[in-house]
Amino acid sequence: MTGGAARDREIVLETERLLLRQWQVGEATILRELWAERDPRVPPHRRIDADGRPTVEDLQESIRSRDAMSFGLLAVARKDAGDLIGYCGLVDNGRAGTGEPALAFELLRRVWSQGYATEAAMAVCDAARSAGHERLWATVWEWNTASRRVLAKIGFTETERREVDAVHGTTLFATRLL
Numbered sequence: 001m002t003g004g005a006a007r008d009r010e011i012v013l014e015t016e017r018l019l020l021r022q023w024q025v026g027e028a029t030i031l032r033e034l035w036a037e038r039d040p041r042v043p044p045h046r047r048i049d050a051d052g053r054p055t056v057e058d059l060q061e062s063i064r065s066r067d068a069m070s071f072g073l074l075a076v077a078r079k080d081a082g083d084l085i086g087y088c089g090l091v092d093n094g095r096a097g098t099g100e101p102a103l104a105f106e107l108l109r110r111v112w113s114q115g116y117a118t119e120a121a122m123a124v125c126d127a128a129r130s131a132g133h134e135r136l137w138a139t140v141w142e143w144n145t146a147s148r149r150v151l152a153k154i155g156f157t158e159t160e161r162r163e164v165d166a167v168h169g170t171t172l173f174a175t176r177l178l
């Protein structure tokens, strides 16, 4: 991690191999690819439906309408190749009910297992601390071994709290003091 910067009031985080920054509308195809690649165990409202929605246009609109100044989910770009590989950032954590944000990340399958999620998530945790947050949460499916491993590597601890869903699996709640 080489530091974070507010460039033109936009959040830009830089690590050894990655740049994390706001999404551009023209990059919605990458978001669509992430949606299309999702594990079949992910609930239907977070997967492409039978009508092909969300479409690239739907996702363009969601990028357009997002508050450009919010921390949100940042696009993750590789510095050497210059390509986008997914997102990482903070989201509202209504499920934990503590008012503290949650960490979220998702990367394209073709770049998995190269340490990118860990590198990006560490940068987001550092930036969250700098922004004054004292604790972060993350929710993760019990079956999601890779995500649980990333969370453990960056210092999250799984709590006793869990939500059992007979269809999609159990959601675990993990947390980290910053």
Ligand SMILES: CC(C)(COP(=O)(O)OP(=O)(O)OC[C@H]1O[C@@H](n2cnc3c(N)ncnc32)[C@H](O)[C@@H]1OP(=O)(O)O)[C@@H](O)C(=O)NCCC(=O)NCCS
Pocket: 104, 105, 106, 107, 108, 111, 112, 113, 114, 115, 116, 117, 118, 119, 139, 140, 141, 144, 145, 146, 147, 149, 150
């Ligand atoms: C979770 C995710 C972001 C991880 O991205 P990544 O760049 O591959 O993560 P990293 O390479 O930093 O670390 C992955 C770790 O999980 C381990 N791992 C991956 N798949 C695994 C598996 N099936 N079983 C056990 N460990 C596994 C890797 O070995 C690595 O651990 P290590 O460094 O100790 O060897 C990626 O798998 C993804 O996008 N998944 C779908 C979306 C998702 O689940 N998001 C999180 C929702 S909570």
